[in-house]
Amino acid sequence: MTCDETFYHRYLNGDDAGLEALMKKYGNPLTLYIDGYLHDVHEAEDLMLDAPLMWTSFPAHLSAPISYTFPTKKSERPLRS
Structure with missing residues (x-):
């Protein structure tokens, strides 16, 4: 387990x-990233402080590792002009 995962599991365990x-x-x-979308640093700070609440609200199956499949050029639709 990486250090961040350890901290996260410690947090989940209280x-x-x-x-x-x-x-x-x-x-x-994280605050600066959110501010890039909102253009309101105070709102971004509020959302960043709410982040831990969001971390624990996901069902357990959603916090499992996810694998992504990206389309290849062969499976992409051709663009119509």
Whole structure:
């Protein structure tokens, strides 16, 4: 398990130190990322602070690793002019 996964699992098990470590590491970058969409740094900060609530609200099957399949050129539809 990576360090971030360990912190996340510690947080899920009730250890606030895990959350604090994740927020120290990702808080500012996440705020700036959200602000890029909202163009309102105060709203971005509010959403970033709500992020831990969102992490625990997903059903367990959604937090499992996901594999993505991207279409190849052969399966893409041709563009019509």
